[in-house]
Amino acid sequence: MTVLPPGAIDCDLHPAPPSVSALMPYLEPHWADAAAHRGLHELETIAWPPNAPLSCRPDWRDGDARPGSDPARLISDAVDGFGTRYAILNCLYGAPMLYSEDMAAGFARALNDWLKAEWLDRDPRLRASITVPPHAPGLAAEEIERAAEDRRFVQVLLPVMGETPPGRRINWPVYAAAERAGLPVAFHAGSAYRHPPTPVGWPSYLAEDYAAQATAFQAALTSLIAEGVFQKFPDLTVVFAESGVAWLPAHLWRLAKYWRGLRMEVPWVDRSPEEIVRERVRFTIQPFDAPEEPDAVARLLEHLGSDDMLLFATDYPHWQFDGMGALPEGLPADLVRRIAVDNPLSTYPRLREGKP
Amino acid sequence: MTVEVLDRPSGETPAEATLRIADCDIHPSPKSLEREIHPFLERRWQRHLERYGARPRQPFLNGPAYPKGQPDAARRDAYPPAGGRPGSDLAFMRAQHLDPNNVGFGVLNPLKSGQGLQNLDFADAYCRAINDWQIAFWTREEPRLKASIVIPYEDAAASVREIERCAGEEDYVQVFMLNRTAEPMGQRRYWPIYDAAAAAGLPLAVHAFGFGGAPITGSGWPSYYIEDMTGHAQSSQAVLTSMIFEGVFDRLPGLRMVLIESGFAWLPALCWRLDRVWMRMRDELHRCKRRPSEIVREQVFLTTQPMEEPNRPRQLVECIDWIGWDRLLFATDYPHWDFDQPDRVLPSWVDAEKRRAFFTDNALRVYGRQMP
Numbered sequence: 001m002t003v004l005p006p007g008a009i010d011c012d013l014h015p016a017p018p019s020v021s022a023l024m025p026y027l028e029p030h031w032a033d034a035a036a037h038r039g040l041h042e043l044e045t046i047a048w049p050p051n052a053p054l055s056c057r058p059d060w061r062d063g064d065a066r067p068g069s070d071p072a073r074l075i076s077d078a079v080d081g082f083g084t085r086y087a088i089l090n091c092l093y094g095a096p097m098l099y100s101e102d103m104a105a106g107f108a109r110a111l112n113d114w115l116k117a118e119w120l121d122r123d124p125r126l127r128a129s130i131t132v133p134p135h136a137p138g139l140a141a142e143e144i145e146r147a148a149e150d151r152r153f154v155q156v157l158l159p160v161m162g163e164t165p166p167g168r169r170i171n172w173p174v175y176a177a178a179e180r181a182g183l184p185v186a187f188h189a190g191s192a193y194r195h196p197p198t199p200v201g202w203p204s205y206l207a208e209d210y211a212a213q214a215t216a217f218q219a220a221l222t223s224l225i226a227e228g229v230f231q232k233f234p235d236l237t238v239v240f241a242e243s244g245v246a247w248l249p250a251h252l253w254r255l256a257k258y259w260r261g262l263r264m265e266v267p268w269v270d271r272s273p274e275e276i277v278r279e280r281v282r283f284t285i286q287p288f289d290a291p292e293e294p295d296a297v298a299r300l301l302e303h304l305g306s307d308d309m310l311l312f313a314t315d316y317p318h319w320q321f322d323g324m325g326a327l328p329e330g331l332p333a334d335l336v337r338r339i340a341v342d343n344p345l346s347t348y349p350r351l352r353e354g355k356p
Numbered sequence: 357m358t359v360e361v362l363d364r365p366s367g368e369t370p371a372e373a374t375l376r377i378a379d380c381d382i383h384p385s386p387k388s389l390e391r392e393i394h395p396f397l398e399r400r401w402q403r404h405l406e407r408y409g410a411r412p413r414q415p416f417l418n419g420p421a422y423p424k425g426q427p428d429a430a431r432r433d434a435y436p437p438a439g440g441r442p443g444s445d446l447a448f449m450r451a452q453h454l455d456p457n458n459v460g461f462g463v464l465n466p467l468k469s470g471q472g473l474q475n476l477d478f479a480d481a482y483c484r485a486i487n488d489w490q491i492a493f494w495t496r497e498e499p500r501l502k503a504s505i506v507i508p509y510e511d512a513a514a515s516v517r518e519i520e521r522c523a524g525e526e527d528y529v530q531v532f533m534l535n536r537t538a539e540p541m542g543q544r545r546y547w548p549i550y551d552a553a554a555a556a557g558l559p560l561a562v563h564a565f566g567f568g569g570a571p572i573t574g575s576g577w578p579s580y581y582i583e584d585m586t587g588h589a590q591s592s593q594a595v596l597t598s599m600i601f602e603g604v605f606d607r608l609p610g611l612r613m614v615l616i617e618s619g620f621a622w623l624p625a626l627c628w629r630l631d632r633v634w635m636r637m638r639d640e641l642h643r644c645k646r647r648p649s650e651i652v653r654e655q656v657f658l659t660t661q662p663m664e665e666p667n668r669p670r671q672l673v674e675c676i677d678w679i680g681w682d683r684l685l686f687a688t689d690y691p692h693w694d695f696d697q698p699d700r701v702l703p704s705w706v707d708a709e710k711r712r713a714f715f716t717d718n719a720l721r722v723y724g725r726q727m728p
Contacts, residue, residue: 054633054637161574162575165578195575196570200537200539204601207633207637215594220575246628258662289625296678319636
């Protein structure tokens with residue numbers, strides 16, 4: 001078992017509202033009325049059916065309660081359980097995917113206020129990401145500005161599959177606002193389901209949808225690089241959360257090869273994609289789609305080519321591993337320290353501020 | 357515009373000269389539609405093509421969705437001196453590629469074939485014409501070259517008819533699809549095609565590109581050709597995932613699949629992920645009986661081009677070690693710009709047995725052929 005050092009920072013945990021009605025006190029009157037009058041249904045996305053095996057580890061389940069909906073359980077299972085100094089909450093509730101930009105923004109604001117009141121105020125070790133409507137970049141930027149005043153919000157959260165490829169200029173107001181606030185932007189596995197999640201149409205199975213998340217991260221990385229986001233926003237850090245990680249070396253070999261052949265098409269990409277990624281993109285480590293053999297893990301880490309890119313995460317309550325095995329076997333102790341402590345601290349400036 | 361063309365002396369002996377190689381991805385073009393394709397196309401469809409054009413599920417009538425990096429996506433030096441498009445002149449293909457690179461077995465993969473067109477009847481007629489053309493203009497003239505059965509895969513019944521019509525002709529070595537289908541390829545609307553391929557004993561070849569209508573990313577259409585090109589690897593991963601999880605390989609344990617022109621270095625990470633997901637959600641994947649990595653080790657092959665290029669070539673060799681040296685079929689993609697040169701693709705220290713498998717034996721085994 002790879003042992004965590006003291007002060008470890010868990011960069012991906014998932015709190016969930018116990019039901020849509022839990023958000024009512026935090027919705028502005030217009031949206032609360034609309035929700036009541038229209039009989040708004042629950043808004044979890046098809047990516048995380050609550051009873052699916054991946055959605056919650058068996059020993060983290062609590063009867064019929066929605067996985068991740070009880071702060072006390074999350075704190076005892078994950079924060080106390082792994083002895084983490086900080087835990088970053090990424091709420092995957094589907095409300096910001098509502099098609100109406102205004103309604104999505106209204107619910108995103110409510111989610112952020114709910115996170116503050118029901119979670120962040122409860123335990124000083126908790127931090128959170130700002131939820132925004134991914135298809136309404138202007139409204140998203142406004143929400144970033146509003147929510148970022150609370151320094152316990154440490155990053156901006158988007159689904160890896162939105163309405164347009166993430167690098168597209170239409171999305172740049174989000175990156176501008178994040179950069180201004182000194183916040184990394186996290187892309188997390190999941191989709192707003194504006195398009196089929198695979199390049200060849202809608203799959204049949206949840207397992208296929210989940211497998212496709214890794215390919216969605218590949219496409220998102222290509223888009224962010226090809227569109228020049230990293231040149232346009234030189235102080236922006238991007239985090240890929242729950243991406244699977246192991247796909248990265250092969251994707252970069254391919255992308256760098258085509259960049260060498262086609263850089264005349266994207267002249268603003270002024271250095272190799274590999275360099276850009278090693279400097280500017282960070283990856284949470286669960287799931288880590290590597291084989292179990294320490295030798296293969298070591299080789300894969302060498303192919304990644306940097307010790308600075310990985311961030312410790314449990315992906316609580318998702319069922320990625322059992323027991324305390326949140327990190328691959330056989331990692332050298334100094335690498336474990338970087339993944340668990342140093343890399344998160346350098347990725348999230350607000351975690352270096354101490355008490356908010 | 358100034359065009360610089362590499363000066364490749366034709367008399368030079370390439371490093372792989374002692375080994376006759378297989379090239380599993382060569383793209384032929386007709387010199388002229390009127391002279392080469394129309395003889396195989398009913399009058400009615402000739403007229404249809406003239407009036408309505410070949411309309412795919414993308415914006416442009418005559419070109420690709422993303423303008424290529426160079427004309428015809430071709431090597432600058434691949435234009436036949438006698439005129440015509442790259443890949444349209446057999447004599448020049450022999451002189452520029454087959455002879456100097458010592459290609460003893462070459463698989464023709466026609467790309468402008470009617471596959472994926474909106475009008476299914478026209479797609480069917482055009483695919484038939486392309487199949488007849490490959491035999492008449494290429495394989496009868498050059499025994500080193502073999503043909504692909506192109507099928508209008510969005511119409512499974514018509515595809516089965518075409519497989520059955522062609523399968524008796526020895527020069528066809530595979531059933532050929534493009535990977536951007538309208539729905540994920542494992543879904544049951546396509547199953548009759550796989551049944552027919554397996555019954556004919558032919559591998560199912562799936563080449564990058566196509567016009568299924570879904571954007572190549574789950575976030576919609578990207579802006580650039582470089583995104584489309586890197587995206588083929590993601591499309592192939594989705595295709596393979598669908599074929600495995602829908603149980604196609606379990607229904608047809610004799611079916612062999614060849615993924616063409618989407619690279620291969622992504623395969624180990626995909627298998628690790630699919631094994632994990634399969635273990636976690638086996639009750640959902642009731643048609644998939646075997647561990648995904650095991651299915652791949654038995655029934656899936658990949659052509660090599662465009663080979664991923666890590667800065668340290670050793671890492672690519674480690675990646676092939678993970679995949680297995682019996683899985684990869686060498687391909688150049690002649691006459692396209694991202695052609696892989698056979699004497700450059702593997703580090704010199706890779707041993708002779710592995711080179712032989714990689715360049716020749718795997719292909720002959722998959723296609724059940726000898727060097728002509």
